[in-house]
Amino acid sequence: MSMTELLAEVSRLHFPNPPAAPAQIEAFEQRVGWRLDPDLRAFYLHCDGANLFDSLNPEFAFYPLAMIRRARVVLLKDDTDKSGPASWYATCELVDSNYIFVDVGQQVDGRYPIRDGYREAFPNPEYCSQIADSFSEFLAGALRSEGRWFWLPEVD
Numbered sequence: 001m002s003m004t005e006l007l008a009e010v011s012r013l014h015f016p017n018p019p020a021a022p023a024q025i026e027a028f029e030q031r032v033g034w035r036l037d038p039d040l041r042a043f044y045l046h047c048d049g050a051n052l053f054d055s056l057n058p059e060f061a062f063y064p065l066a067m068i069r070r071a072r073v074v075l076l077k078d079d080t081d082k083s084g085p086a087s088w089y090a091t092c093e094l095v096d097s098n099y100i101f102v103d104v105g106q107q108v109d110g111r112y113p114i115r116d117g118y119r120e121a122f123p124n125p126e127y128c129s130q131i132a133d134s135f136s137e138f139l140a141g142a143l144r145s146e147g148r149w150f151w152l153p154e155v156d
Contacts, residue, residue, distance in 0.1 A: 016047030039135035059147035084123030
């Protein structure tokens with residue numbers, strides 16, 4: 001699916017916030033010191049965050065720009081290198097206080113990869129591994145997941 005199709009599905013079947021204004025995006029980029037990639041920019045111009053599958057208790061709660069912070073600050077309340085990489089940003093909260101991270105320290109085809117923000121093992125890269133090459137790939141998986149963490153093996 002294209003990003004346009006993914007965003008239409010978010011609007012049709014889920015609970016998006018109103019779009020971010022271009023000035024909000026510019027202020028966000030100045031605050032964090034990196035630019036949104038094309039997928040994230042399209043998402044935030046379409047909706048400044050969204051809840052998937054349930055409006056009050058979402059399986060995936062994509063943060064509005066104002067809530068995006070370094071993962072180490074969100075999880076450990078410390079913004080030093082001893083508490084994890086400076087390039088991982090928490091952008092989505094899962095139902096059990098785990099997170100999804102955007103890794104702005106690298107790019108794949110001009111897009112930031114997405115990492116599993118497994119709280120109990122943070123910041124170990126073995127447990128906070130890359131789970132998608134881009135936000136659009138992650139969003140596509142989330143939308144077809146029926147609320148399941150699609151990147152993890154199914155447990156019988």
